[in-house]
Amino acid sequence: MHSFSDWNQLHGIDAATLEDIIAAFRSGAVSTQPYxxxxxxxxxxxxxxxxxxxECYEKLVIPAFLSAFGNSATVLAALTSIRxxxxxxxxAKVPYTLDCGKGDAPRIVMSWWGRPxxxxxxxxxxxHALQIILSDHERMAPLARETCAFLGELLVIEHARRHHPxxxxxxxxxxxxxxxxxxGADLDTLAAAVADPTTPYHYRQNYPLARLAAVHxxxxxxxxxxxxxxxxxxxxxxxxxxxxxANRAGDIANYLPPMPAPDAERPSMEAYRSLGAMVLxxxxxxxxxxxxxxxxxxxxxxxxxxxxxxYVTLDSDDRPVGYATWATRPxxxxxxxxxxxxxxxxxxxxxxxxxxxxxxxxxxxxxxxxSAQQAQIAW
Numbered sequence: 001m002h003s004f005s006d007w008n009q010l011h012g013i014d015a016a017t018l019e020d021i022i023a024a025f026r027s028g029a030v031s032t033q034p035y036x037x038x039x040x041x042x043x044x045x046x047x048x049x050x051x052x053x054x055e056c057y058e059k060l061v062i063p064a065f066l067s068a069f070g071n072s073a074t075v076l077a078a079l080t081s082i083r084x085x086x087x088x089x090x091x092a093k094v095p096y097t098l099d100c101g102k103g104d105a106p107r108i109v110m111s112w113w114g115r116p117x118x119x120x121x122x123x124x125x126x127x128h129a130l131q132i133i134l135s136d137h138e139r140m141a142p143l144a145r146e147t148c149a150f151l152g153e154l155l156v157i158e159h160a161r162r163h164h165p166x167x168x169x170x171x172x173x174x175x176x177x178x179x180x181x182x183x184g185a186d187l188d189t190l191a192a193a194v195a196d197p198t199t200p201y202h203y204r205q206n207y208p209l210a211r212l213a214a215v216h217x218x219x220x221x222x223x224x225x226x227x228x229x230x231x232x233x234x235x236x237x238x239x240x241x242x243x244x245x246a247n248r249a250g251d252i253a254n255y256l257p258p259m260p261a262p263d264a265e266r267p268s269m270e271a272y273r274s275l276g277a278m279v280l281x282x283x284x285x286x287x288x289x290x291x292x293x294x295x296x297x298x299x300x301x302x303x304x305x306x307x308x309x310x311y312v313t314l315d316s317d318d319r320p321v322g323y324a325t326w327a328t329r330p331x332x333x334x335x336x337x338x339x340x341x342x343x344x345x346x347x348x349x350x351x352x353x354x355x356x357x358x359x360x361x362x363x364x365x366x367x368x369x370x371s372a373q374q375a376q377i378a379w
Contacts, residue, residue: 005197007205011141012237018194018209020249021242022187025212028255029248032183034154034215036318038261039161040172047160047167053084053112056119061126064159065152069227078133081105082126086112095121097128099137106132116170120153120178127152131230138233142206143213147240148230150214158218182207209242216241219316254344256280258318271305277312277320281341301325313353315346322350 008015024030050056062079069075083105087093095110106129112118131140131148140148157175160168187208193199217225217240229239259277262270278301304310304325312323322342326335335358342350 002201003197004193004199004201004205007142007193007201008197011143013242015194015197017242017246018190020246021209021212022191022194024245024248025183025187025208027249030212030245031215031219031316032179032212033317034157034175034218035161035172036316037258038318041161041165041169047164047170050114050116050119052114053118053122057084057122057126060119060159060164061123061156064123064156065126065130067159068155068221070223072227075130075134075227078130079126081133082129083107085109095125097125097132099132102137105129116167117174119156120171120174123152123156124149127155127230134227134231135233135236136231140233140236142203143210144229144232144236144240146206146210147213147217150210151218151226151229154214154218179211182211212245213240213242216245254315254319254321254346256319259312259314259320274310274312274323275301275305278310278323278341281312281320281323281343311354311357313342313346313350315349321346324350324354 008018021030025032048056048059062076065079066072066076085107087109093111095108098107098109100107108122108125108129110118110121110125112122127149128145130152131145153175157168157171160171186204189202190205190208193201193205217229220241225239229236232239256277259273282297301310309327310323310325313321315321321344322340324337324341325339326337328335340347340350
C-alpha cells in the first residue's frame with residue numbers, strides 16, 4: 001500500500017508548500033470561485049435539452065473545448081475519436097476514462113440520466129480523454145491529471161455562461177455543491193496526510209489542490225496555456241500554479257465585500273463607491289492620508305476622482321485590494337504616484353492593473369511624504 005509520502009515523491013512537492021497552500025486557502029487568500037459575483041447569472045428557464053448524451057457532447061462539450069483551445073484541428077480530431085460506453089447495470093457507479101493504449105482512442109464509461117451533474121461529469125471525463133490523446137498516452141501525475149479534468153468542467157460551464165445562461169445557472173450550482181466536498185472533507189483528509197506522511201494514500205487527496213489549481217489557471221488562462229498543460233504528460237507539474245498559491249500564505253485575508261457591477265446610468269454612484277473603497281483601504285493601512293483631517297482627506301480624494309487620477313484595483317472576486325492616485329506632468333505626460341495603498345499585500349496586483357489602466361508600462365515615479373528619500377522610482 002502506498003503512503004502519502006510516496007505521493008509527495010511522485011509529484012515533487014514538499015510538505016512546506018502543501019502547508020502554505022492549505023493555510024492560504026483557509027485564510028481566504030486563495031480564491032475558490034471561478035467567477036466574480038458580477039459574472040454570475042441566476043436566470044432560470046428553458047435551456048438546451050440534456051436528454052441525450054451524444055447530443056450534449058456534440059452541441060455543448062465539443063464546442064466548449066474547441067473554443068478554449070483556439071479551434072485547433074488537432075483537438076477536434078481528438079474529441080471526435082473518443083468512444084463512449086455505459087455500465088452494464090443500472091446501478092450508479094463511479095465513471096472513469098480508460099486509456100486503451102497508443103493507436104486506440106480512450107473510452108469513457110459513465111451513466112447518463114440527463115441531469116446537469118451528468119454534463120459536468122461528461123466534461124470531466126472528456127478532459128481526461130483529451131489529455132491522454134494530447135500527451136500521446138504519456139503518464140501524467142494524478143494531481144495534474146485532475147487539474148485538467150476540473151478545467152474541462154469549467155470550460156463547459158463557461159460555454160454555457162456565454163451561450164445558455166439558464167443552463168449556466170444549473171451547472172454553476174453543481175460546481176459549488178461539489179466544491180463543498182472537495183474543499184471540505186477532502187481537504188481535511190489532505191491536511192491530515194500532510195501532518196502524517198505515513199497516512200495511506202487515497203486518490204481523493206488529489207482533489208482539493210487540483211480544484212484550487214484549476215480555478216487559478218481558469219481565471220488567469222492565456223493563449224496556448226491549456227494545450228501546453230494537457231500535452232505535458234510526465235512534465236506536467238511545473239504547469240501547475242502551486243508556488244503562486246503557496247506564496248499567498250501569510251497574506252492578510254481581504255474581508256472587504258465585493259464591489260457592485262458599475263451602473264452606467266448613475267456614474268456618480270460609481271464615484272462614491274470608489275471613494276468609499278479608498279477610505280476603507282486607508283483605514284486598514286493606518287498611516288499617511290488616513291491621519292489627515294477629514295475635510296482635507298476627502299477634498300484630496302474627491303479632486304483625484306474628478307481629475308480621473310485615481311484608480312481602485314479589484315481582485316478576482318471584485319473586492320478592493322488597493323488603490324493609487326497620481327499626478328500627470330504637463331508637456332511630456334510623465335506620471336508620478338502620489339499615493340499607493342495595498343493593505344492586504346497585493347502591491348504587484350495594484351501596480352500591474354494601474355499599468356493596464358494607464359496604457360503605459362514605462363517608468364513611474366513615486367513621491368511618498370514619509371519617505372526619507374522623498375522621490376523614488378515605483379517601477
